[in-house]
Amino acid sequence: MPDGWEQVAERKPRFVIFGENHGTKEAPKFVGDVACALAAKGEHVLVAVEHDAIHNPAFQAAWSLQPSQFEAALRLAGWKGREDGVTSEAMFQLLVRLHSLKEAGGLISIVAFNGARDEAQRERFKALPGQGPHEAAQAENIRVASRQRRYDHVLVLVGNLHARKREIGREGSTFKPMAMSLAPPDEIVTLNMAAAKGTSWDCVLKPGYKRTADKKIMAGDIECGVHSYSGDGDLRHLPFISLRPLAGISSDENYDGFYWLGNVNGSKPAVPKS
Template identity: 55%
Template sequence: MMRKTVVMLGLGIALTAWSPGHAAQASPSLVATPCQVPPGWDQVDAKVVVFGEMHGTREAPAFVGNLACALAARGERVLVAVEHDVINDDDFQKAWAMPEGSFVAALAKTGWAERNDGVGSEAMLAMLVGLHRWAQMGRKIDIAAFNGSKDEAQARRFAQLPGQGPHDAAQAENIRVAAARQPYDHILVLTGNTHARKRPVTYTRIAFEPMAMRLARSVPVIALNMKSSGGTSWTCELKPGVVPKPNVPITDADVECAAHPLGKDADLDRAPFIALGSLPGQQPDPDYDGIFWLGPVTASPPAVPAQSPKRNP
């Protein structure tokens, strides 16, 4: 049996089953247990910390949620930024201001059914529900959705950038705007690990500057790459036997969104932690400042399953 990651206990969250028909009526069961700052956090000396995850695990959102909870328990003000569409951020803020009984229903209507790629997972929703409860109890925790362009003016401003550059430039600007709303002690950004890089992304057809690299030009940023001992994650991948063809678009019928194997980065029998540099015995990755270790990981399916997969950059 796979060892459960310790940080999952930090928020004490168990979600009921979700479906498009009853997601808005479902209510999570929450059991409050103490949150703890993970070992290694004392090495982090930047206000903005970008956690680059492989989307679709239960453990990555739980890790960030546990950390936000622990920091807020110290009396610090924390912003948690998630890779949901910025055009839904106003609705996120309205939901955040609602009482606990109304929060899940309101939040589940804000684009979750369009995300079948791990970003709109049960674990992501569980993280937000747990943090909302802490905020309702008086802890200084806020959330923000930062993905994509907020309007046509922003899209035009970055349109000249190559490749995926416009998308990541908008992400960085949206985080800066959200971070300026309050005098935050910490901004915790949970995003795909491509966006979390601090050097140009060159493995794509057209090289571009990722979000964390652009964000670091205006504020000190620590970028951490997710590491695990393997398991599964919920991802949208080409079905077995499907071979992409030049100039032929990939369709929904070519893609399977499901729990897929995730390879291990190391064999460490350790509870989750943060380390600047690299895992023991490995070379540092120059694209990141360090790592956050999760141990074994398990796939987290969509909180509100989509009728068809939507893949996002």
């Protein structure tokens, strides 16, 4: 278990949210370390990952298979064609690692929670402002999965925008991020990723692109690949968690604390587009 987990445990949260910058090797590994350490103590853990909820039935079907069949089945569950870092090799290996531990007797479950799982859910949330429908669907999907069994911990790995505990204003509207809709604040600990320099796999506007209010961004304007990650400082410390302000890391009131990864490295898509 990484240093600092005791600060989280003292609060006895129902949900621990790890906000990440997508596309690093280190963030999924960190969440895997936490999940495996908890399972090693005999605790029942649900790991929620930001894959489309429409593919969750396929995730669950793969989860029930033997190790020799799991990877092939998982690759067919919505990984191909998405290049924003969510479907990275590191994310894939996180699930393979958790499945292996489950097969060895660990009490670990998974859920894919991103976006509306069906048309009925989409319809129920469509009146929310801005990105609110997407955030509300994420939250409900995690909540529903968390009630399927008695879990000691629910660990959520998600882009750090969704992990914020304050409303977000964008393009003339204000919406609640997923963390605000998931549960009361005292049931949640939300952590932002902090790291030194390195790289990440992400999608950015191509060099030289000039953005204007009336210009729609097209697929050809975006470049996906390994890019430099500027970092948040260099603590020269092994990965850890802190719910307390720490010199060298900017305090952010949108989160309860942060998890430190050290240097980061980009992780390419697990299933290439072609």
